[in-house]
Amino acid sequence: MRAFEYLAPTTIGEAVAALAGKGDGGRFLAGGTDLIVQLRCGVLDVGLVVDVKKIPELNVIAFRPAEGLTIGAAVPCHRIAEHADVARVYPGLVDAVALIGGTAIQGRATLGGNLCNAAPSGDSIPAMIVLEATCTIAGPAGLRTVTVERFCTGPGKTLLNPGELLVSVHLPPPMANSGACYLRFIPRHEMDIAVVGVGASVVLNADRAVIEAARLALGAVGPTPLYAEAAGAALKGKTPSEESFAEAARLAQKAARPITDLRGTEAQRRHLVGVLTRRVLRGAVERAKGGAADVR
Amino acid sequence: MSQDKHSLAGGTNYQVVGTRPPRHDAPDKLTGRALFGPDTKLPGMLYGKMVRSPHAHAHIRSIDTRRAASFPGVYAVVTAQDFRWNEDPGAKLDESAINFAYLQENMLAREKVLYVGHPVAAVAASSNHVAEEAAELVDVQYDVLPAVTDVGAAMRPDAPLLHEHLITQSLSKPGQRPSNVASHFQHVKGDPSQGFAQAEVIVEHEFTTSTVHQGYIEPQACTAWWGLDGNLKVWTTTQGAFGMRDQLAKLLHHPMSSILVIPTEVGGAFGGKLPIFIFLEAVAALLSRKANRPVKMIMTRAEVFLATNPTSGAYLKAKMGATREGRITAVQAELYFEAGAYPSASVIGYFGFAMGFMFAPYDLPHGQIDAYDVVVNKPRTAAYRAPGVTQVNFPAEQLIDELAVKLGMDPIAFRLKNVVHQGSELIDGTSHGSIGAEEVLRAAQSSGHYGSPLQGPHHGRGVAQGYWGNWGAHSSCAISVNGDGTVSLVSGSIDLSGTRTTVAMQAAEVLGLSLERIKSSVGDTDSIGYTEMSGGSRTTFATGIAAITAAQDVVSQMRGRAALLWGVEVQDVSFDQGIFTTHRGGGRQMTFAEVAERLAETGGPVTGRANVDPQGWGGAFGTHIVDVQVDPETGKVDILRYSVVQDVGKAVHPSYVEGQMQGGAVQGIGWALYEGYQYNARGDMLNPGFLDYKIPTALDVPMIETIMVEVPGPNHPFGVRGVGEIPIVPPPAALANAIYRATGVRVTDLPMTPVRILEAMGVI
């Protein structure tokens, strides 16, 4: 690891100012479970690391029924998974967040970091996409907001300009009769990067017999997590059934752009998109009907 | 006297052997006090770092160390030029013939690099970070050559040659021109063509296994200190301190007595830390001599995967024939093993093991096995428990299973129909000694697991059986009696998982002492006689015999002292369970402690000694039973239940024997389902880390049930047999057979990943 300077500011302004003018020569540090690995193996080489864990806005986790859920970018996964309101209201998010690494990784890794690392397989990202999350970003010019599905622009790349800091992620309050679910496929039972990940959210009508809206998002089958808009749209107005799930799965497979790499083959991934889409829709519908989804 | 409530009654009344006392080294390991290879700390210590080839196959054109040498904080730089090269190929060492030139080239390359990670230079600096930065400043120029990482590709006539002068050694088919096939060996028994002609059912398949790593959590690490007086001290994590010392003496052209190897605690080895291959120690020693400071070198996890010694992947063809009644008539196999960058088979001896043990559980009239050792641009291969045997068990036990299915026979009944007994001849012409093959199969057959129902779609139960021959070899032990009746025991056997205790338990049994009265330690190369490395499942057997013999020597001397104290002849003194007795003078008794208190007045200290090389050890059989559930949409395998049935001879410490059975089985599960080196076309290993080289986690396996069968091992006073290696042999075949029953398809390639299972099922 090259030597670097370390700063731990306590305000957003200080943090943004610290990286201003450094171009690609500095990075923000939250949980460190991706950044430190990348610095150590030489994938990243920076002269300045700015620790954002002391900034109050980045440590917020607040839920209000009318407004929704705000999670600061430096909140570690375990706090999110253990938060009573989050577990109750956004189980589809907890599905994903609780899968990031094992116990020790959960102790440090953050939702913000998982998003900013922008791995195509980042587990939290498809879950946030289907829950219509938005990101608040601070920069030299002030604050701006973008939808999560636009945030990642390529493997390891985001739309953040140099010096911009992800402050928090916001999830709107869930609609009535809605449910969300995230599933992934890994070869072992823990500790693996997703071979394929699929997130789904559905909104059912008042008598829970018809899907009014649905969103699907795919991980690890493209250069970024993919918002499979057509696959979700195809479910509008349909009854939840194996037939309608199968049709959505087919469209999701069509939207996927998998490759063959050391973790999986193209054929396997495309096949798994279909399998996981059906399973995750079953889970989301179960939750929308008020039940518990068996997410394993 | 401790009478542990967990003690096994067994067939004999032992006081200590068969009980479950706490381990001598456990408190230190539980509190973080135990010192492993990376934990050594010395004043003024520097940190060493290797410079390694980024290419799988290349000529070294030049090495320029000037920038590195002048980097602030760097104290020494070495290359192959700093060594005196030993030009005698085939030099013998430790009674295992190795090509010493290959060992030297592997340690630091001179002209050619043969795998990614092959060392070419090393630096010593004030911190590990400085050493890392300095290593990047060593400028090496390469002429890159095409690489070959697959056995099949390496054998083609147009394949790039790793060693320009390597000609196939073979008794029956010696090579004519240089090739990548280092050696060929063959066993023939009876008349295979006649045997197959008699068969009424024949099964035949091709199989592959991947390169797998022993996966010990502690990386290779050592600290070397070359003093100005010429004495070299090396602290290192190794399976054999004496082997290490003798190798260093030869590499450094230094007298053995001037080299002290102090073995640290070892954080896992399984055949990957044999003193036959020296990775760091000689280089660290030279850096230390140049810098006049101690030098520590610790491998990173990537270096461990890239540049130590995984075990061979293989390409295997196997064929088996049987009568309709279920009697095997003939077997045939062609085994192509990866040697890695240097010829390997003769070094570890795995030709002998793989060929000899592949069909060792079966009574075979006819058979032929041809085995080939093929060099490829990968790190040199070594043992991963039971070297070569897991690779050949995978095809053998699947053929057995397939025959059983075709003949409509229960898989254990089929094996019993062909079971071996004492005197049965193996394919290599040797004969089985006293073995527990039938007992193990019957115990598996009558086990609760085998008798339990297994229901549900995509559920399947698989069985596989294996054999490992175990080992004896040289061991040395000394037992000194202390004035309070306690004793100190020192042996030369590195303790990988509790043998300092199981060895001491055997001495305790002879001395009639409780285990708390024995302090058991592992000596360094100055403090005890030559002892062979720990491996081959030999320690509890051979070093146990050394401890028993040394204890008997102690008893004999102490009887003499008692005789002196009583004024009687030594033949009038008997010893039993810690008490000396004479019938003379009205009958008198003394405890061990009472005699010990008076050693000073009866002739001075008592030390019992033994240097042994025991023969006639017994081999071990294991049968594994596994229940799986396979997800037909994803190909994922869940293990529902796993049992290990094994002939353990006599379990000196049953908990440790169980631990070997469980640990070896889980390693085999990883080999079967998750593990394998992955390469790109350039010869780069793609997964040199624990993220993508996937060893089983606690969530991947269930409790591992153990059923210990005790058929006393021959030539050991307590009937001990080696137990540590056989458990890794059957799991891949057992799982393949279970997957077959769950899905209807046979997977013939390891690892049996979800992709392979889906492909075999025709789903993708």
Place this chain on the structure above:
Amino acid sequence: MSAKTRVNAKINGEQVEFLCEPRQSLLECLRDILGLTGSKEGCNDGNCGACSVLLNGRVVNSCLVLGVEVQGQEVITVEGLADWRGLHPLQQAFLDHAALQCGYCIPGILIASKALLDRETNPSEERIRTWLAGNLCRCTGYDKIVRAVQDAAARLKQARREVNS
């Protein structure tokens, strides 16, 4: 090499001060500067758990925490589990169940297990296995480790009952 930072932290209950470069991990600081070699390096990238320590009561991989990040924080390592009265019930359970072989992974597993038993009094086998999935062991096959944790949970529950009664 960059200038060193002064770090003040509580390690195993004791206030400690040390100097380190920002690029030195907490694991390096514990092992190389503070002489606490109980925490081990197995992979240096968060995939094996041999370096696990408690940071403010939570299990973390100390290889993925910088030394400078623990300024003002509390760290517990394996060296902090036993005290003058003897082994921690977890350590005793591991001893009694022969739940270690080479012992290299054990400090990390003890730390992780302690964090679990600090939170849950009666974890199921599956819960224990899930919790420990990030602590790799190559020797034991995990069987005796899981049994030892279950037994330690029972002992701790019993001890709490005795304290409360």
